[in-house]
Amino acid sequence: MDFGINNFFDKKYKDSKIGHFQDLEHIDGLSISTVSCGLYDKKRDDLVLFYFRESANYANVYTQSKIVSENIKWNKKIKEKRIFGILINTRNANAMTGKDGYNSLKKISLNLSKLLNSKQIIDEDKPIEIKPSQILFACTGTIGEKFPENKILDNTKNLVEKIKYNQNKLIWIKAALGIMTTDTKPKLSMAECKIGGSDVKIYGIAKGSGMIFPNMATTLGFIFTDANISSSILKQILNLNIKTTFNAITCDGDTSTNDMVSIFATGKANNKEVKSLKDPKLKQFIKSVHQVMLNLAKRVASDGEGATKFVTVNCINSKTERDAKNICFSIANSPLVKTAIFGQDPNWGRIAMAIGKSGASVKLEKLSLHMGSISILNKGILDKNYNEDICSEYMKNENIEITVDLSIGSKNFTAYTMDLSKEYIEINSDYRS
Amino acid sequence: MDFGINNFFDKKYKDSKIGHFQDLEHIDGLSISTVSCGLYDKKRDDLVLFYFRESANYANVYTQSKIVSENIKWNKKIKEKRIFGILINTRNANAMTGKDGYNSLKKISLNLSKLLNSKQIIDEDKPIEIKPSQILFACTGTIGEKFPENKILDNTKNLVEKIKYNQNKLIWIKAALGIMTTDTKPKLSMAECKIGGSDVKIYGIAKGSGMIFPNMATTLGFIFTDANISSSILKQILNLNIKTTFNAITCDGDTSTNDMVSIFATGKANNKEVKSLKDPKLKQFIKSVHQVMLNLAKRVASDGEGATKFVTVNCINSKTERDAKNICFSIANSPLVKTAIFGQDPNWGRIAMAIGKSGASVKLEKLSLHMGSISILNKGILDKNYNEDICSEYMKNENIEITVDLSIGSKNFTAYTMDLSKEYIEINSDYRS
Numbered sequence: 124m125d126f127g128i129n130n131f132f133d134k135k136y137k138d139s140k141i142g143h144f145q146d147l148e149h150i151d152g153l154s155i156s157t158v159s160c161g162l163y164d165k166k167r168d169d170l171v172l173f174y175f176r177e178s179a180n181y182a183n184v185y186t187q188s189k190i191v192s193e194n195i196k197w198n199k200k201i202k203e204k205r206i207f208g209i210l211i212n213t214r215n216a217n218a219m220t221g222k223d224g225y226n227s228l229k230k231i232s233l234n235l236s237k238l239l240n241s242k243q244i245i246d247e248d249k250p251i252e253i254k255p256s257q258i259l260f261a262c263t264g265t266i267g268e269k270f271p272e273n274k275i276l277d278n279t280k281n282l283v284e285k286i287k288y289n290q291n292k293l294i295w296i297k298a299a300l301g302i303m304t305t306d307t308k309p310k311l312s313m314a315e316c317k318i319g320g321s322d323v324k325i326y327g328i329a330k331g332s333g334m335i336f337p338n339m340a341t342t343l344g345f346i347f348t349d350a351n352i353s354s355s356i357l358k359q360i361l362n363l364n365i366k367t368t369f370n371a372i373t374c375d376g377d378t379s380t381n382d383m384v385s386i387f388a389t390g391k392a393n394n395k396e397v398k399s400l401k402d403p404k405l406k407q408f409i410k411s412v413h414q415v416m417l418n419l420a421k422r423v424a425s426d427g428e429g430a431t432k433f434v435t436v437n438c439i440n441s442k443t444e445r446d447a448k449n450i451c452f453s454i455a456n457s458p459l460v461k462t463a464i465f466g467q468d469p470n471w472g473r474i475a476m477a478i479g480k481s482g483a484s485v486k487l488e489k490l491s492l493h494m495g496s497i498s499i500l501n502k503g504i505l506d507k508n509y510n511e512d513i514c515s516e517y518m519k520n521e522n523i524e525i526t527v528d529l530s531i532g533s534k535n536f537t538a539y540t541m542d543l544s545k546e547y548i549e550i551n552s553d554y555r556s
Numbered sequence: 557m558d559f560g561i562n563n564f565f566d567k568k569y570k571d572s573k574i575g576h577f578q579d580l581e582h583i584d585g586l587s588i589s590t591v592s593c594g595l596y597d598k599k600r601d602d603l604v605l606f607y608f609r610e611s612a613n614y615a616n617v618y619t620q621s622k623i624v625s626e627n628i629k630w631n632k633k634i635k636e637k638r639i640f641g642i643l644i645n646t647r648n649a650n651a652m653t654g655k656d657g658y659n660s661l662k663k664i665s666l667n668l669s670k671l672l673n674s675k676q677i678i679d680e681d682k683p684i685e686i687k688p689s690q691i692l693f694a695c696t697g698t699i700g701e702k703f704p705e706n707k708i709l710d711n712t713k714n715l716v717e718k719i720k721y722n723q724n725k726l727i728w729i730k731a732a733l734g735i736m737t738t739d740t741k742p743k744l745s746m747a748e749c750k751i752g753g754s755d756v757k758i759y760g761i762a763k764g765s766g767m768i769f770p771n772m773a774t775t776l777g778f779i780f781t782d783a784n785i786s787s788s789i790l791k792q793i794l795n796l797n798i799k800t801t802f803n804a805i806t807c808d809g810d811t812s813t814n815d816m817v818s819i820f821a822t823g824k825a826n827n828k829e830v831k832s833l834k835d836p837k838l839k840q841f842i843k844s845v846h847q848v849m850l851n852l853a854k855r856v857a858s859d860g861e862g863a864t865k866f867v868t869v870n871c872i873n874s875k876t877e878r879d880a881k882n883i884c885f886s887i888a889n890s891p892l893v894k895t896a897i898f899g900q901d902p903n904w905g906r907i908a909m910a911i912g913k914s915g916a917s918v919k920l921e922k923l924s925l926h927m928g929s930i931s932i933l934n935k936g937i938l939d940k941n942y943n944e945d946i947c948s949e950y951m952k953n954e955n956i957e958i959t960v961d962l963s964i965g966s967k968n969f970t971a972y973t974m975d976l977s978k979e980y981i982e983i984n985s986d987y988r989s
Binding site: 187188189190191219221265266267380462465471472478479481483484487500544545547 | 623649652700813895904908911913915937977980981
């Protein structure tokens with residue numbers, strides 16, 4: 124692994140737009156392993172295993188695409204109450220690979236569960252029998268290429284041997300690096316809170332890039348907690364939080380063939396189990412999971428291919444949340460708006476264009492528009508105090524915030540995106556080479 | 557005018573992707589004038605008048621945006637049976653300009669109608685009184701900037717003096733150049749046909765660029781014919797043809813604040829008036845108008861900002877036309893597909909991704925995909941004979957054709973777009989300077 128770790132302590136991973144991530148430490152009940160299978164020409168880790176040696180509760184949300192990858196099909200079929208691990212590979216999406224792609228996962232899960240079972244016999248007093256159907260898969264990379272089954276199978280033994288039962292910040296960085304594709308920075312986030320009297324940890328990593336139009340990135344997010352919490356409540360918390368976090372950068376989850384956000388709970392915090400989402404004891408936890416998911420989602424948007432600026436788009440006082448969301452994404456998806464932001468040009472007319480084409484209910488005579496704290500439009504007309512030079516100065520910031528106030532209702536939405544630069548084209552016209 | 561005309565006979569305007577346009581000549585009943593009002597820093601014509609001295613029948617289709625420019629509001633209010641002219645300016649969209657922008661059009665139309673009436677007194681035996689409400693406006697350019705009323709008013713006299721009652725290919729080129737914004741090429745097209753026994757001409761010009769995402773361009777199209785044909789039938793023909801021409805590049809007309817396609821008929825061909833769209837005598841004419849509109853629409857897509865390739869996307873054998881259209885636009889709008897085409901990379905997985913995210917009904921096991929005549933996917937799996945080297949060779953063409961065969965119905969759609977290059981970013985991050 125000569126990819127990244129040596130640079131860990133320098134500024135390479137510092138994201139000045141979002142802030143540097145806090146260090147992640149150990150989560151009881153979780154083990155991590157990363158190896159290189161040679162899926163890339165250059166030497167880098169490309170296969171990551173999260174292993175729960177006493178199993179874990181879990182919940183997933185998936186892409187809404189009509190064409191889904193073979194690993195998503197595999198995961199969706201799993202009906203086990205608890206799972207033992209998730210294996211993540213990069214470089215190959217295992218999408219449009221048909222039965223062969225699916226059968227590869229069968230073989231790999233069989234092989235991996237056997238290896239984990241033998242390891243348990245050595246390591247544990249009372250080994251548990253892991254079934255192939257208790258392993259999830261996440262894949263990301265090129266669509267339509269043959270899945271590299273053999274390269275992965277050749278490395279599962281090494282992967283299992285390298286399992287570390289204790290985590291420190293370096294292994295987390297390695298894992299976050301190991302799931303990257305065109306990302307330039309690993310994405311990690313953490314929070315701690317209490318459930319009842321017990322301390323619980325919420326750690327997360329994510330990958331995602333190619334974010335010019337949010338709905339085209341492959342985004343993977345993995346959240347880990349030691350909380351003792353049922354799969355059913357995990358699922359509710361995931362659904363509750365996804366809309367304003369990963370789906371605020373990935374447009375309705377109407378995304379790539381491979382998108383997936385998962386949450387795993389080892390239960391090792393030994394808090395008393397909470398039976399209902401509405402129990403006040405869960406309030407902090409729900410908020411903390413949201414915080415971790417939002418932070419990861421922002422990191423994904425901020426690391427959009429070629430991004431030079433992080434852009435927050437708010438739409439407030441809309442009749443419906445749907446309208447607010449449509450306006451936010453119409454602006455956040457507009458290449459004309461995004462290139463203007465890249466060019467540091469306060470060309471607010473393009474924002475108005477994007478509002479107009481969104482199809483949302485708008486009363487022009489009530490519409491206000493802010494760039495940061497600068498008022499541009501006030502009730503449909505150019506603010507008397509608007510000074511383009513001041514706004515041009517604002518556009519030089521790394522963080523740009525656009526706020527559209529419709530003044531016709533009370534619903535709000537916020538979307539996150541980045542600017543559109545020449546580098547995006549360079550990256551994407553040459554992705555596979 | 558040192559902008560373009562001198563280069564007319566060299567290759568500058570030859571579009572190797574669509575083919576050079578045929579020369580346009582005279583249309584009886586039409587007059588053209590172009591001047592420079594100094595709306596741009598550089599010297600170029602920026603104000604174009606099409607004048608019908610004995611008036612004309614007409615029909616328009618407009619942008620579906622919720623925020624429309626003041627000139628579209630003006631045009632929509634006009635209930636006159638026949639109109640006398642359309643004035644087109646560039647550089648300023650007259651959008652988000654409020655009452656001031658609208659009042660500018662009032663003043664300009666008043667001034668222009670007076671000047672035209674005085675000119676008629678000199679030129680004609682029986683002058684007709686032109687009302688301000690018999691003049692249409694088309695505007696294109698930056699949104700939200702004060703409309704340059706005075707610069708235009710200062711030049712209407714000159715514009716009227718320069719009116720040419722006879723057209724030749726040069727005046728048409730001047731007009732097509734005069735309505736351009738970031739376009740690199742003037743867009744002209746023509747067809748001739750018969751209605752009953754009479755020869756009629758159909759000439760058209762268009763402008764449009766910024767076409768990376770079709771639904772963000774400002775597209776203007778103006779069709780002129782000497783046919784004797786009612787406004788009502790013109791409207792029906794426009795509606796019939798727009799879907800597969802300008803709306804096949806501009807996504808449901810859900811476009812900029814200023815989009816507008818108009819057709820004008822002087823009646824000078826003196827054909828016997830046809831009363832119904834279904835009259836077989838109109839068949840040729842409808843087809844010829846379609847041909848002119850499609851050719852102009854393709855020129856707009858082909859001249860998309862920074863475009864190096866013209867891309868045709870077909871979706872065939874869909875359950876519904878809506879699905880076929882959604883798939884075509886999902887592909888044609890995908891920056892990942894478009895950058896791959898720019899990079900000449902046969903990365904068909906991105907096309908599959910775009911099909912999947914379109915939300916259209918797709919049966920993977922029936923899906924076939926062609927690039928030109930090269931079969932890539934056959935009933936959901938990679939074609940046994942697929943050879944990436946051959947496909948890479950195909951990607952070097954200037955014209956790329958993608959065909960998705962769903963094999964689950966009988967509806968088809970075709971969309972037109974271009975690739976996404978670094979130059980697009982350059983143009984759009986620096987549009988106003």
